[in-house]
Amino acid sequence: MNNMMNMQKMLKEAKKMQAKLEESQKELEKQTFEGHEPSGMIQVTVGGDRTLKAMTIKPEVVDPEDIDMLVDLVITAVNDGLSQVEKAQEQKMGNLTKGFPGF
Secondary structure (H helix, E strand, C coil): CHHHHHHHHHHHHHHHHHHHHHHHHHHHHHCEEEEECCCCCEEEEEECCCCEEEEEECHHHCCCCCHHHHHHHHHHHHHHHHHHHHHHHHHHHHHHHCCCCCC
């Protein structure tokens, strides 16, 4: 009987945590994060839903003779923005799942 009560309590707690995780995920999806490459010539805005929202490229970085460099800088900026989303998600979700086995 005691094991059944413990199991019910654990299931109830798991449902509460799932609701909090879903709420936190929705909040995160509404946020935006800034990413850039080291020189600051390219900046991006990424949504918490991991979508690219905006990009700013300073004209002086555009060299028609070196498109590969521009592509590399854009990729670096986008990846930086996405890593900001990942860090925020780990922080937000980590606080909720701390001490809960299996997370």
